[in-house]
Amino acid sequence: MSQSTQADPRDPSAEVPLSLPKAWRKEAPDGLAAISMFLSGAVMVMRNRYFAWPALLVAVASYVSAKPMRQKDGGSGFSGIVFAFAAMFSAYLPFLFLPNVAPSQVPLPQ
Template sequence: MSKIDDPRDASLEVKFGMPATWYRESFDGLNTSGMFLSGLILVTRNRFLAWPALLFGISSMINVHPLRAKEGGAGGLSSLILCLMALIASYIPMFMLSNAPRATSTPLPSS
């Protein structure tokens, strides 16, 4: 057995040092909350939830750490775009015009 391949060889020891960057698989609560609220907005059409979702999306975009993220991760951009589209989708019915006549309620005849 050669000395180079022997893991017990004391001359191959190196001092332990911390890496320059740590890859964290941490939970980003604001990003997840923004995406959850965006989905909830699209389902319930509650336009008042769109503003906090947009704030969560902006916050997740600002707080992105590219050195701590996995390779190929989109960061906060996908969350911000989803929150922005939910805001637009919740407010667009207010600006659309409808030519359909409004239904009026007629009182029922009493007997």
């Protein structure tokens, strides 16, 4: 029962260094995720519901364009989508629960 040294997967001489694809080598911060988080935070602070839609769009774009090298640090882009939905929920929540009162019916301060 003889084994060839070429067929042995444990042979240290057959080791090759790990080489990543050139497209993944650049460790750049994810700018789309940062923009999405900024817009979502602006929605929650300023109550400007018109920022919620671009925040959601940018969060989805960040999730779609995520690369595996960015995911090793824990940034998958899914948290940006959740944060954008939370911003949209907080912006449109007053429309669901507050009564729609005409301006003529609002009592004037005395």
